[in-house]
Amino acid sequence: MIEILDAPLPASFQDVGRPGYRHLGVPLSGALDAGWLAIANALAGNPASTVALEIRMRGPRLRATQPLTVALAGEFSARIEDAAGQSRAAANWRSHVLAANEILDTGILRSGIGYLAVHGGFDLPAVLGSRSTYARAGLGGIDGRSLRAGDLVKVGADATPISLRLPQAPLLADGPLRVIPGPQREHFTDDAWQRFVNEEFTVSREADRMGLRLDGPRLEHDAAYGADIVSDAVTPGTIQVPGDGRPIILLADCQTVGGYPKIATVIGADLPRLGHALPGQTLRFVEVSIEEALDARRQAAAELAECIASIAPDSAGFNLDALYAANLIDGVIDARHANQP
Amino acid sequence: MNPRILALGDGALTLEFGDRIDPAFNAKVMAARDALAALKLDGISDVVPTYRSLTVHFDPLRLDRDTLTQGLLEAAQATAQKSALATRWLIPVVFGGEYGPDLAAVARATGRSEAAVIEALCASELRVFLIGFLPGFPYLGELPEWLRLPRLATPRAAVPANSLAIAGAQAAVYPWQSPGGWHLLGRTPVRLFDVADVARPALLASGDTVRFTPIGHDEFERLATAVATRAIDPVEWQAK
Numbered sequence: 233m234i235e236i237l238d239a240p241l242p243a244s245f246q247d248v249g250r251p252g253y254r255h256l257g258v259p260l261s262g263a264l265d266a267g268w269l270a271i272a273n274a275l276a277g278n279p280a281s282t283v284a285l286e287i288r289m290r291g292p293r294l295r296a297t298q299p300l301t302v303a304l305a306g307e308f309s310a311r312i313e314d315a316a317g318q319s320r321a322a323a324n325w326r327s328h329v330l331a332a333n334e335i336l337d338t339g340i341l342r343s344g345i346g347y348l349a350v351h352g353g354f355d356l357p358a359v360l361g362s363r364s365t366y367a368r369a370g371l372g373g374i375d376g377r378s379l380r381a382g383d384l385v386k387v388g389a390d391a392t393p394i395s396l397r398l399p400q401a402p403l404l405a406d407g408p409l410r411v412i413p414g415p416q417r418e419h420f421t422d423d424a425w426q427r428f429v430n431e432e433f434t435v436s437r438e439a440d441r442m443g444l445r446l447d448g449p450r451l452e453h454d455a456a457y458g459a460d461i462v463s464d465a466v467t468p469g470t471i472q473v474p475g476d477g478r479p480i481i482l483l484a485d486c487q488t489v490g491g492y493p494k495i496a497t498v499i500g501a502d503l504p505r506l507g508h509a510l511p512g513q514t515l516r517f518v519e520v521s522i523e524e525a526l527d528a529r530r531q532a533a534a535e536l537a538e539c540i541a542s543i544a545p546d547s548a549g550f551n552l553d554a555l556y557a558a559n560l561i562d563g564v565i566d567a568r569h570a571n572q573p
Numbered sequence: 574m575n576p577r578i579l580a581l582g583d584g585a586l587t588l589e590f591g592d593r594i595d596p597a598f599n600a601k602v603m604a605a606r607d608a609l610a611a612l613k614l615d616g617i618s619d620v621v622p623t624y625r626s627l628t629v630h631f632d633p634l635r636l637d638r639d640t641l642t643q644g645l646l647e648a649a650q651a652t653a654q655k656s657a658l659a660t661r662w663l664i665p666v667v668f669g670g671e672y673g674p675d676l677a678a679v680a681r682a683t684g685r686s687e688a689a690v691i692e693a694l695c696a697s698e699l700r701v702f703l704i705g706f707l708p709g710f711p712y713l714g715e716l717p718e719w720l721r722l723p724r725l726a727t728p729r730a731a732v733p734a735n736s737l738a739i740a741g742a743q744a745a746v747y748p749w750q751s752p753g754g755w756h757l758l759g760r761t762p763v764r765l766f767d768v769a770d771v772a773r774p775a776l777l778a779s780g781d782t783v784r785f786t787p788i789g790h791d792e793f794e795r796l797a798t799a800v801a802t803r804a805i806d807p808v809e810w811q812a813k
Contacts, residue, residue: 254619254630256766256775258708359768369708369749371768415579415587462594463705463712465621465628467585489623489705497582500633525583526633533634 234300234350236383237335238293244365244441245356245373246484247283253360254488260468261364261372262484264345264441264507267536268305271402272347274540275303275327277394283356283363284349285379289510291338291346292379296330300387301394303327306346307401309339326397326546327351343404344508352388366485395546402539408518409502412525414471415464416493419457424477427451428495429517433479437511441485444509450477451495459493466490469498469506471517481506501528576601576649578642583633588645589626594714594742598625599702600653603780608651612644622779624702624712659780661698661812664746664761666737666785667793672760673737675725679756683719691787693717694758699744701781709748709766709775713783716742728754735760737785748775761785762796763810776807784812 246269249262263269263286270280285292291308303326304310310322313335322328322336324346330336338348356363356373365373374383417425433448451473453459459475466472470482472492481498482490483506498506499520509515520528579587588605590598602622609620609629616636621628627648631641668691669676680687699713706712716739724740729752732738736747738755747753748765765776777783788796799805 251618251630253708253774255621255704255779256708257704257706257710258774260619360771360774368751369766371708412580412582415581415589462592462624463703464589464623464626465581465585465587467581467628467630469582487706488621489703494581497580497585499582500584522580522583522638526638529583529634 233297234354234385234387235295235297236292236379236381236385237295238381239379239383240292241288241290242378243285243287243292244367244378245283245354246286246364247362248281249364249484250360250362250366250371254465257488258360258369258371259366259485259488261362261366261441263347263364264484265347265504267402267504267532267539268345269347269349270536271325271398271540271543272303272305272349274543275305275325275396275398276301276349276351277327277392277396278349278351278353280540282349282353284347284354287338287341287346287348288344290340291348293335293337295335296332297384298332298387299330299391299393301327301329301351301392302336303349303351303394303396304338304346305349307342308346309342311337311339313337323397325401327394329393329395344510350387351392351394352390355386355388368485396543397546398539398543400542402535404505404508405502408516409505410499410520410525410528411471411496411517412499412522413519414494414496416457416461417495419453419461419493420473420495421452421454424451424453425495428479429519431516433515433517435509435511435513435515436478439509439511441483443480443482443486444506446479446481446515451479452477453493457493461491461493463489463491466494467497469500469503470494471496471498483507499525499528501525501532576646578645581628585628585630586638586641586645587626587628588649590649591625594624594702596700596715597653599700599780601649601651602627603659604651604653605645605648606779608648609644612648614641614644617641622703623705659782660778662777662781662783662810663812664763664783664785664810665788665792665796666759666761667788667790668759670790672793673758675756676758679720679722679739679758682722685719690720690758693720694739694744695785695787697784699783701777701779701783702743704775704777704779707747707749707751709777711745711765711777711783713744714742716744722756724754725756728752729757732757733760735762735765737761759785760793762793762800764800764807767807776810
């Protein structure tokens with residue numbers, strides 16, 4: 233088991249989400265950066281869609297009650313403390329074997345979010361096909377709430393120690409977020425659209441897994457349409473603009489429908505970047521075509537596959553073939569046939 | 574207004590029939606939903622019907638966007654008829670008192686008696702236009718003209734689960750405790766969302782119809798206990 237000693241900021245269990253229930257008002261949820269979730273799981277020797285802890289800004293401190301392997305995907309500043317009180321740095325983008333009673337302090341994150349996976353997976357019940365936490369309706373995770381001190385989480389049965397590392401940390405792209413004009417683009421003045429794609433916005437303090445409210449230029453609705461619509465469907469990446477003209481970018485935990493005009497949608501390939509955005513960060517937007525969006529999706533999938541294929545055993549003598557033979561790594565690619573150092 | 578296809582990013586398309594709440598649009602949405610399902614396209618994750626539109630969330634690397642667009646345009650022509658999937662529900666509600674703290678104010682605001690408000694609400698066969706806002710939350714409509722009130726000036730921080738509420742032309746039952754600005758008229762013992770039921774977690778579906786029927790406090794307690802212990806099958810709430 234893993235005992236949570238300290239959870240200073242909300243952290244939640246996330247897998248690939250809960251598709252198939254949005255017509256019943258159930259949000260998609262799932263990891264804000266599904267690619268990094270897959271990397272964390274690959275480093276932990278898990279299938280790509282295994283549930284992991286999604287951590288924002290400051291991570292929890294936890295104790296292993298038994299020997300187990302954890303993996304860190306993200307820019308943590310983690311340390312491991314042994315039973316004698318000796319502490320050592322725990323590098324990012326690799327797995328770590330914890331002895332019984334060792335304590336992992338995941339520390340402050342320099343990336344917006346990061347993932348902590350455990351070999352064998354966290355043993356949590358699936359709710360509507362997913363272990364992702366959705367706190368507003370109390371679904372998934374531990375009783376549908378954020379992690380807190382005192383929580384005890386069972387770990388999947390497999391206790392084989394794993395030692396894998398990613399040679400090169402994945403890069404988060406910068407540059408403008410790519411968008412496709414939204415279903416209600418015509419509800420905005422041309423002036424508003426020009427400001428949207430030419431000026432800079434700042435992520436406000438209202439930022440969570442549901443969405444990011446932006447500060448910056450106000451985006452004016454065309455007087456002929458106004459600021460309200462009869463609710464229709466939204467999706468993660470949707471940029472909606474309420475009457476005050478301040479855009480809101482919706483994320484994984486967003487409701488299934490919304491009543492504000494939608495000026496644009498961030499393309500699927502750029503969604504992970506939104507998950508990493510923190511208050512104070514500036515954002516810009518650029519319009520792209522559907523074809524460019526699909527090319528970007530293919531490119532992102534290829535880059536992720538390449539990244540995961542580059543994961544290698546950390547020390548000589550480690551038997552990677554045995555790991556594959558045990559079918560512990562499935563997920564997005566077949567890493568065996570890819571280049572290995 | 575002709576139906577049109579709108580891009581909701583690169584992973585979703587919206588088939589829009591109109592821009593207002595209208596049972597005729599909603600009927601077309603449901604017909605299109607059924608027609609699209611019959612095409613059995615691969616790569617679709619969610620199909621979300623709303624008052625006036627149908628949104629398909631899909632994986633564009635598995636399902637060609639043009640194929641889906643063609644499918645939606647075809648589905649848009651489906652004749653709006655009573656969907657074979659629609660169910661009629663009869664939902665028991667205890668009105669007023671602690672369970673419906675706004676009933677008296679609604680009666681005052683509409684110039685009718687509390688009994689007249691209850692009677693009018695229960696006489697209406699309401700359409701499930703949309704499930705949204707929260708898991709299993711039904712937007713029901715439409716209420717008689719005289720019963721349409723603006724939302725509360727100050728929303729409640731916590732509307733109790735299972736509250737029946739109205740605002741504007743709409744009624745709803747809150748499946749979860751939640752903030753809310755609608756007028757609370759009563760409470761139902763019926764469970765609207767059950768995570769244990771993977772096949773049909775939400776009791777109501779878009780396109781269904783709902784009527785409310787008044788019950789007393791004793792009956793409410795009896796039914797609430799039966800629901801909590803799962804001694805009642807949800808089909809009990811279907812209109813006979």
